[in-house]
Amino acid sequence: MKMIKTIPYRLMLAAILFFAIQSQAWAHAFLDHAEPKVGGTVTNSPSVIKIWFTQELEPAFSNIEVRDARGNEVDKRDAHLGDKDKTLLIVSMAQLPDGTYTVNWHVTSVDTHRTQGHFEFTVKAAQK
Amino acid sequence: MKNKKKKFAVLKNGRGWLAASGAVFTAMGMSANSACAHGFVGDYFFPPTITTDDPFATDELKLPSVSYFKSPAAGGGPATGTTDVGFEFDKEIFPKFALGISGDYLFQKPDGQQQLTGWDDFVMSAKYQLWQNDPHQAIFSVGALWRIGGSGSSQVGADSASVFTPTIYGGKAFGDLPDSLKYVKPIAVTGTLGVDLPTSAEPNNLQWGIALEYSLPYLQEQVQDIGLPRPFRDMIPLVEFSMSSPLNRGGGQTTGTINPGVLYETKYFQIGAEALIPVNSASGHNVGAIAQLEIFIDDIWPKTFGFPLIGRDN
Numbered sequence: 474m475k476m477i478k479t480i481p482y483r484l485m486l487a488a489i490l491f492f493a494i495q496s497q498a499w500a501h502a503f504l505d506h507a508e509p510k511v512g513g514t515v516t517n518s519p520s521v522i523k524i525w526f527t528q529e530l531e532p533a534f535s536n537i538e539v540r541d542a543r544g545n546e547v548d549k550r551d552a553h554l555g556d557k558d559k560t561l562l563i564v565s566m567a568q569l570p571d572g573t574y575t576v577n578w579h580v581t582s583v584d585t586h587r588t589q590g591h592f593e594f595t596v597k598a599a600q601k
Numbered sequence: 602m603k604n605k606k607k608k609f610a611v612l613k614n615g616r617g618w619l620a621a622s623g624a625v626f627t628a629m630g631m632s633a634n635s636a637c638a639h640g641f642v643g644d645y646f647f648p649p650t651i652t653t654d655d656p657f658a659t660d661e662l663k664l665p666s667v668s669y670f671k672s673p674a675a676g677g678g679p680a681t682g683t684t685d686v687g688f689e690f691d692k693e694i695f696p697k698f699a700l701g702i703s704g705d706y707l708f709q710k711p712d713g714q715q716q717l718t719g720w721d722d723f724v725m726s727a728k729y730q731l732w733q734n735d736p737h738q739a740i741f742s743v744g745a746l747w748r749i750g751g752s753g754s755s756q757v758g759a760d761s762a763s764v765f766t767p768t769i770y771g772g773k774a775f776g777d778l779p780d781s782l783k784y785v786k787p788i789a790v791t792g793t794l795g796v797d798l799p800t801s802a803e804p805n806n807l808q809w810g811i812a813l814e815y816s817l818p819y820l821q822e823q824v825q826d827i828g829l830p831r832p833f834r835d836m837i838p839l840v841e842f843s844m845s846s847p848l849n850r851g852g853g854q855t856t857g858t859i860n861p862g863v864l865y866e867t868k869y870f871q872i873g874a875e876a877l878i879p880v881n882s883a884s885g886h887n888v889g890a891i892a893q894l895e896i897f898i899d900d901i902w903p904k905t906f907g908f909p910l911i912g913r914d915n
Binding site: 500589591 | 641643644780783818821822823824825826868869897899900903907
């Protein structure tokens, strides 16, 4: 009885370990962290928006665009990967006045899986 | 498929057998939109749920799913503890349409009796994603289950008669809420509603269920970085309601379980665990448990899985 009861759980553990040590890096690319932070507030207009993803990206099929509250695009449309970090997607920014901005991203990981997302950040100058 | 993944045992003819559970859902039909694989609707990732079925017709492999539940004494027979080791495999055949098969190997121990083991009836499924709206993170699907009578072992109470269960599935996440409700945005609800059509004199059962989940990954990645460290930011707490309501032929009262738990997402797999809490005395008196490993086969083998056999996704 004890052996029978433990076999299913051993099977599950073995399966988890097997897939956990897969050497292939292919998978969907999800946002790992960003600058400015997701939902964050900054006191200075950011010169770039940086998003780090969980997988390396295909540059030709990955993009960021930033829009203001009126829907106007306010980035410089030069989205590109980091020089040495292919999980980093960067776009340059124009000078932003105070306000809330939406970052829309869509990326394709190196194994061709597509993901997309968006988040907001706020520019609010520090009160003197 | 998970409507047939039985979560509690009911005695029949002195032997334990597992009765199917189900889910209720209110469909939200919306205009068709582009499809995304792997459980995505727009920006929102709907995780594969454990004890109710999700509305996606994608490549999936659940191996193994392990549960334990003790059913109450009924029909003159003793209470029975059942360990269920199951699997499920689904494959997208053409865009938005998938076929699947699932099986459960049962270890049944009636009180005061010897253990009984064997396969339950196998279940085949078909599912089609009918509508999807990415901006509003909503999806609606239709499908059917075929419990193949006679494919399992009568020793564990597998039926000789088949059961067909036409089913509807739906899902809605709340990422489209205004920012004033931003901490509600990571919530999603999915559900299923089906009706058993047995080929025998067994009752017609309404199979229904709901999953209510809160996506911490969605919170961190798309709403507010609250600084959650890993592994917590990769977790999705949820509660599922898995029910079966006899409609006729003296089938008795509604039975089922309420299943609180958590899912943990990695690059290649999801592991989840839930408690199985009987909703009434007819469902049982003891809390059971289930754990499941969902393997993201489209991520591990992207050249083999993650796209339809015939045709191409948008």
